[in-house]
Amino acid sequence: DGGITQSPKYLFRKEGQNVTLSCEQNLNHDAMYWYRQDPGQGLRLIYYSQIVNDFQKGDIAEGYSVSREKKESFPLTVTSAQKNPTAFYLCASSIGGQGRTGELFFGEGSRLTVL
Amino acid sequence: AQSVTQLDSHVSVSEGTPVLLRCNYSSSYSPSLFWYVQHPNKGLQLLLKYTSAATLVKGINGFEAEFKKSETSFHLTKPSAHMSDAAEYFCVVSPGTGTASKLTFGTGTRLQVTL
Numbered sequence: 001d002g003g004i005t006q007s008p009k010y011l012f013r014k015e016g017q018n019v020t021l022s023c024e025q026n027l028n029h030d031a032m033y034w035y036r037q038d039p040g041q042g043l044r045l046i047y048y049s050q051i052v053n054d055f056q057k058g059d060i061a062e063g064y065s066v067s068r069e070k071k072e073s074f075p076l077t078v079t080s081a082q083k084n085p086t087a088f089y090l091c092a093s094s095i096g097g098q099g100r101t102g103e104l105f106f107g108e109g110s111r112l113t114v115l
Numbered sequence: 116a117q118s119v120t121q122l123d124s125h126v127s128v129s130e131g132t133p134v135l136l137r138c139n140y141s142s143s144y145s146p147s148l149f150w151y152v153q154h155p156n157k158g159l160q161l162l163l164k165y166t167s168a169a170t171l172v173k174g175i176n177g178f179e180a181e182f183k184k185s186e187t188s189f190h191l192t193k194p195s196a197h198m199s200d201a202a203e204y205f206c207v208v209s210p211g212t213g214t215a216s217k218l219t220f221g222t223g224t225r226l227q228v229t230l
């Protein structure tokens with residue numbers, strides 16, 4: 001079955017450490033996204049990529065980094081510069097960028113807790 | 116500019132009774148509108164979408180929503196709630212047929228279904 005796989009599902013990190021969250025999709029989608037979700041808030045866009053080897057900052061990119069070396073993969077690194085990294089992180093993909101309806105397909109999320 | 120307001124952060128209904136989750140939007144364009152559902156510790160799943168075709172949109176699991184331009188609303192309804200409907204629901208607005216990177220998420224409505 002096609003879908004998006006995020007790993008790990010739960011992750012604990014000490015302050016000052018970088019951590020990388022994995023996102024893999026086999027939907028053959030061009031565009032991929034990372035969102036952050038905090039209790040009582042809507043999703044906020046961290047980074048997105050519409051094509052391999054290209055990505056753009058979203059609304060809250062500070063303290064995060066990404067890469068898009070393969071169409072299937074879009075890992076997110078939460079760096080020590082992120083002041084409040086404890087959150088639920090969601091990866092998503094869509095068929096295309098411009099001219100599309102904006103429908104997203106989501107992974108099951110990764111919950112990061114900073115100790 | 117665009118925004119979306121979910122008027123209730125929490126809704127509780129009895130099983131078998133109707134569900135109404137309210138959403139108002141603001142957009143400078145002719146928007147696309149979506150409802151997504153999220154079960155605990157899971158990713159989001161698309162329930163239904165409006166993209167300037169029929170104003171009454173039917174989705175999965177018996178849900179439907181009506182686009183009312185004059186009221187700038189896109190309320191989600193279901194005639195009879197089931198226990199499995201208990202989840203968080205997000206209303207999302209997109210500027211017409213633009214890229215998914217321009218989505219704006221509401222803050223969510225938690226639906227509780229009681230026996």
